[in-house]
Amino acid sequence: MGPLHDVTVIELGGIGAVPFAGMLLSDMGATVVRVDRIGAAGIGTGSTEPLLRGRRSVAIDLKHPGGRDVLLRLVGRNDALIEGFRPGVAERLGLGPQECLTVNPALVYGRMTGWGQDGPLAQAAGHDINYIALAGVLDMIGPAGGPPTVPLNLVGDFGGGGMLLALGVVSALLEARSSGRGQVVDAAMVDGAALLSTMMHGLRAQGLWAGERGSNLLDGGAPFYGVYETADGCYVAVGALEPDFYDELLGRLGITDLPDQYDRARWDEISAQLAEVFAAQPIAHWQAVLEGTDACFSPVLSAAQAVAHPHNRARRTFIEVAGVAQPAPAPRFSGTPVADPDPPQVVGASTQQVLAELGLSDGEIAGLRESRVVA
Numbered sequence: 001m002g003p004l005h006d007v008t009v010i011e012l013g014g015i016g017a018v019p020f021a022g023m024l025l026s027d028m029g030a031t032v033v034r035v036d037r038i039g040a041a042g043i044g045t046g047s048t049e050p051l052l053r054g055r056r057s058v059a060i061d062l063k064h065p066g067g068r069d070v071l072l073r074l075v076g077r078n079d080a081l082i083e084g085f086r087p088g089v090a091e092r093l094g095l096g097p098q099e100c101l102t103v104n105p106a107l108v109y110g111r112m113t114g115w116g117q118d119g120p121l122a123q124a125a126g127h128d129i130n131y132i133a134l135a136g137v138l139d140m141i142g143p144a145g146g147p148p149t150v151p152l153n154l155v156g157d158f159g160g161g162g163m164l165l166a167l168g169v170v171s172a173l174l175e176a177r178s179s180g181r182g183q184v185v186d187a188a189m190v191d192g193a194a195l196l197s198t199m200m201h202g203l204r205a206q207g208l209w210a211g212e213r214g215s216n217l218l219d220g221g222a223p224f225y226g227v228y229e230t231a232d233g234c235y236v237a238v239g240a241l242e243p244d245f246y247d248e249l250l251g252r253l254g255i256t257d258l259p260d261q262y263d264r265a266r267w268d269e270i271s272a273q274l275a276e277v278f279a280a281q282p283i284a285h286w287q288a289v290l291e292g293t294d295a296c297f298s299p300v301l302s303a304a305q306a307v308a309h310p311h312n313r314a315r316r317t318f319i320e321v322a323g324v325a326q327p328a329p330a331p332r333f334s335g336t337p338v339a340d341p342d343p344p345q346v347v348g349a350s351t352q353q354v355l356a357e358l359g360l361s362d363g364e365i366a367g368l369r370e371s372r373v374v375a
Helices: 017-027 065-075 097-103 128-134 154-179 189-196 198-205 243-253 264-278 283-290 303-308 310-315 351-357 362-370
Strands: 008-012 031-036 056-059 080-083 108-113 183-188 225-229 235-239 297-299 318-321 324-327
Touching: 008 017, 008 065, 017 031, 017 080, 017 108, 017 154, 031 065, 056 351, 065 097, 080 154, 097 108, 108 154, 128 154, 128 189, 154 183, 154 189, 183 189, 225 264, 235 283, 243 283, 283 297, 303 310, 351 362
Parallel strands: 008 031, 008 080, 031 056, 080 108, 108 183
Antiparallel strands: 225 235, 235 297, 318 324
8 A cells, every 4th residue: 555555665774864764655655674783772673663663674783794695685676775874884884885786776775864975074973953053944943032942853854854865765766667777865964954944045035034033934033923822821823924814813812903914113012912812811712712713823732632632633643553642644645545554563573574585594594593693
C-alpha cells in the first residue's frame, strides 16, 4: 500500500533526521530495512520510538570487512540508501557512493549532514540549533527585546533535514527510473533550514520584515497574529491576517473601537486590548465563541490534548501503534492509500530473515553471528 510500494530502501541507523526520512519513506509504502549497530542503545533505538516505525532492523558491524560485504549485497538489491555520517566516514568504511554505485549503478545514495558534504564547516560537529543559527533562521524567532527562542529541533532535523532528504531521494528515484542512472543526494540541514525561510527573505527584500525579531507580521509582532493568555492560565492563538478575518475576530470578541489592523504605530495598543479581553474568560469560553469560525482561532493544546481534540480524532491525525500515540502518516492519497505503520522493531529483530532473503544459508548466517559480524 502507498505510492512508494515498489521502492526499497536501506537506512543506515542514526538519530534525528535520517530516521525521520526513513519513517517518511516507509509511511508512503516503501520497504525500508534499517541497518543498526550491534548493541545500539539510546535515543532512536527503542522499540516504542515512533521514528523507527514501519521498517525491519538488521544489526551489522559495518567496521568489520564481513559486515561491509553484507551491506554491499543489500545495496545490490535495493533502490536507495540513506546515511547520516560525517563526510568521509562512509568512504573510510568502504561504503561510499563509489563503492555502492559500482555494485548498483541505479542506486540513489542519500546523504544527510548538518553542514553539507563540502565547505569550511563540513567536518565540524553540530546539532539542529547550530544549523538553523547559521542559516539565519534562529535569529528571526523570539520576542522583541529578548533572545532568540529555540523552536525545538523541528526546523533543522526534521523540516530542513529529514523531509528534505526524503524529497531528494524520491526525486532522484524518479529520474533513475527513466535514465537507469543513480546519483548522490547531498541534503544539508543548513541548506534546508535556509530554504524554509524563503518567504522571509522575500518580505525583507520588499521592506516588510524589520531586523528586530518580534516586531513583524508573522513573528508575534502583529497583535492579530499571536498568542494570548486566558483567565485560567491557558493560551489561545489567533491568526486573523486578512481584514475580513480581523473584523470577524473583533466582532465575536465584542470589540468595536480598535484602530486599523495595519497601523503599526498602534500595534501595542491593539495587543493590550486583545490581551485584556482574552484574560477575562477561561479557554473553554473562547473555544465556544471562536472555534470553527473565520476568526482564525485555535486553542494552544498540549500534545495529549491534541491527540484528543475532536477535529484530530475525526481525521485520524494521530493514531496508536503498539500502545504509543503518534502522528499518522501524511499526506493522504486517494488512489494509493497508506496503511497504518507496523510497530518499531528492536535492534536486529529481522537480521535472520533479511540475510536469508539475500540468499545466505543458515550456516553462513550462523557463522556471521558467531564472528559478531551480525547480531
